[in-house]
Every structure is written in structure tokens, then in C-alpha cells.
Amino acid sequence: MQLKRAAITGIAGWVPENRLTNQDLEKMVDTNDEWIRTRTGINERRILNEKGKGTSDIAVPAVLDLLKKTNTAPEEVDLLICATSTPDMQFPATANVICDKIGIKNAFGYDINAACSGFLYSLVTASKFIETGTYKKIIVVGADKMSSIINYQDRTTCIIFGDGGGAVMLEPSKDDSGIYDSILESDGSGRHYLFQKSGGSVSPATPESVAAREHFVTQEGAHVFKAAVKNLSSSMDRVMKRNNLTSDDIAWFIPHQANLRIIKAAAAYIGLDEKKVAVNISKYGNTTNGTIPLCLWEWESKFKKGDNLILGAFGGGFTWGAVYLKWAYDAPNS
Numbered sequence: 001m002q003l004k005r006a007a008i009t010g011i012a013g014w015v016p017e018n019r020l021t022n023q024d025l026e027k028m029v030d031t032n033d034e035w036i037r038t039r040t041g042i043n044e045r046r047i048l049n050e051k052g053k054g055t056s057d058i059a060v061p062a063v064l065d066l067l068k069k070t071n072t073a074p075e076e077v078d079l080l081i082c083a084t085s086t087p088d089m090q091f092p093a094t095a096n097v098i099c100d101k102i103g104i105k106n107a108f109g110y111d112i113n114a115a116c117s118g119f120l121y122s123l124v125t126a127s128k129f130i131e132t133g134t135y136k137k138i139i140v141v142g143a144d145k146m147s148s149i150i151n152y153q154d155r156t157t158c159i160i161f162g163d164g165g166g167a168v169m170l171e172p173s174k175d176d177s178g179i180y181d182s183i184l185e186s187d188g189s190g191r192h193y194l195f196q197k198s199g200g201s202v203s204p205a206t207p208e209s210v211a212a213r214e215h216f217v218t219q220e221g222a223h224v225f226k227a228a229v230k231n232l233s234s235s236m237d238r239v240m241k242r243n244n245l246t247s248d249d250i251a252w253f254i255p256h257q258a259n260l261r262i263i264k265a266a267a268a269y270i271g272l273d274e275k276k277v278a279v280n281i282s283k284y285g286n287t288t289n290g291t292i293p294l295c296l297w298e299w300e301s302k303f304k305k306g307d308n309l310i311l312g313a314f315g316g317g318f319t320w321g322a323v324y325l326k327w328a329y330d331a332p333n334s
């Protein structure tokens, strides 16, 4: 069978208007702007605070913009995968909600939950449908409304996360661009360090679980930090080595935005100049599945056709990985 490489042919993103600044957080918990900036690199995050709105409401404007930018009719889409850790509801899949709200009628859709690595897992999963010739137009969404599972009384987590997301179009490559290689890995023993205790089948919601604030993110930050640096660096290094790439060959590194110090450590490990690293964590914080598509969206005008990109992520699970791709197009307005 002749395999066709899958290429990203468009990208769009969306964040809510409402900002939660470090100064706002100073009034909510025992923290300060200087600590947050120096320990994480974050200045502010966006929060979707309209009642009754969820992750699909972050994804829908991004997907609508993506369809417009790629000149695609909703009926032409074959599949929509939504990477999210904060689905609109436990079920059905948020992908189904997004398709319904937009009128994507001929596609099937499902969600992938791999915490902060979900967008990379979804991108690689989608690329296989393209490579085998099964489908021609796949939308991969990465979006989270993290504010729905954050305890705004816990200073160790509430300063990190924000809401936002984006979407890419994947199509068969017409040339030598597209996704070349990926390393995806996970280790379930890491689940004890970053998780949401209640709300799943082991501990369904009860008045007690709500009172104990168990429906929010719990994180042992320092442990996660060390595992993130080690595994993110290692997967990027290995994917580069097995494709004979040195840091000089890489035009851009697009990392998951969890902590500026993690990003810098991983870039230093592969010997990459900081100018080649896409960083927007100061504006949005950690939007979980949203970080990589939001970065691709903001950096789109800087990418040149043929640029070598490394995408890398680490998150709850633990899950992590790296993707090597050749960018497929010059941005329309670049």
C-alpha cells in the first residue's frame, strides 16, 4: 500500500475575552505576581465565565475560522477528533457537540483524553487515517475549559491554568511536507501526581466529594516538573536523532505551555536557540489541550513552507511525546 503523508493545511485558534491576571489572583489566594512570573512565566490567563458555556464553545469559533481559512464546506469534513480533558459532559463526546453546532453532517467524531498530550496523540491518530488513504479531510481540535475543574482556593494550581483552544485541518500532503515521525509514550504510575479525584466511575459525585473539593485538579507540582523535563527532552531528542536532525535543522519548537522553565530546559537539552521556541504562556497560561494549537495559530505567519517543526508535550497520565513535521504552506498574509 502506498502511504500518503498527512499535512497540516490550516490552523485557527480562539480564547475568551475575559482575563484573569496575576494581580487578580493576589486578591484570591496567598500568592504574588513576582512568584508566579518567575516560577511559571505566566502573567495572565483567559477565562470563559459565561454561564452554560463549555469546551465546545471554545472549539466552535476556532473550527468555523478554520473552515473559512481552508475554504472547506462543513459537509466535506470526514472526521473530527477533539482532544480535551474538560468535555462539555462526561458523555456524549464533545466532538459530536462541535459537529452538531457547526453543521458538520458527514463526519464522525470522538474525543481523546490524554491530558496535556491529547492534542499530539490526536494529531498522530488522525494522521494514520490520512496516510492509509481512509479519509481526506480531518479536523483535530485541542481545547479545554480548565477553569471548570480548578480550585480557586488552591494557590499551587489556580495560578497555572486557563481556557482556550484551536483546531488544525489535516489533509494528504501534495509534496514532501507533512508529519514525518512521532514518539508517543505514557506511564500510568504517574497518575498519582496529577489528577481529578472524583467525578469518575471510582468516585462519582456525592455531597461529600463536592464539599471536599475533589472535583478539581490536584497536582504534586515539583514531581510533575521533573518528569516533564526528563521525558519531554528525551522524546524530542530521540525523534530528532532517528530523523538525522540537529538543532540547526529545526526552524521551530512548539512546546506544550505548562511552565516556562520546563520549556527552556527542554530547548536547552536539544541545544535549540530560544529564538526558535514558540512561547505564549505569559498570555494564556496552561490551556492543557489548547496550548500547541494556540501556539501554531499565533506563529502561523512566521512559518515558511518546508520548515522543520518539532512539537512536544508532557501531561497527566503521565503522557508525553514529540512529533516531527515539515510545514506545508506559507501563510496567506505572510
Ligand code: UT7
Pocket (backbone or CB within 6 Å): 030, 031, 032, 035, 036, 039, 040, 116, 155, 156, 159, 220, 221, 222, 223, 224, 225, 228, 257, 258, 259, 262, 286, 288, 314, 315, 316
Ligand atoms: O501541563 C501538565 C503538566 N504540569 C506541569 O508540567 C506543571 C509542573 N510543575 C510546575 O510547573 C511547578 O512545579 C509549579 C509551578 C506547580 C510550582 O513551582 P515549584 O518551583 O515547583 O514550587 P514548589 O511546588 O516546589 O513550591 C515552592 C514553594 C513552596 O513553599 P515552601 O514549602 O518552600 O515554603 C510552596 O508552598 O512555593 C510555594 N508556593 C507558592 N508561593 C506563592 C506554591 N505555589 C505558590 C504560589 N504563590 N502560587
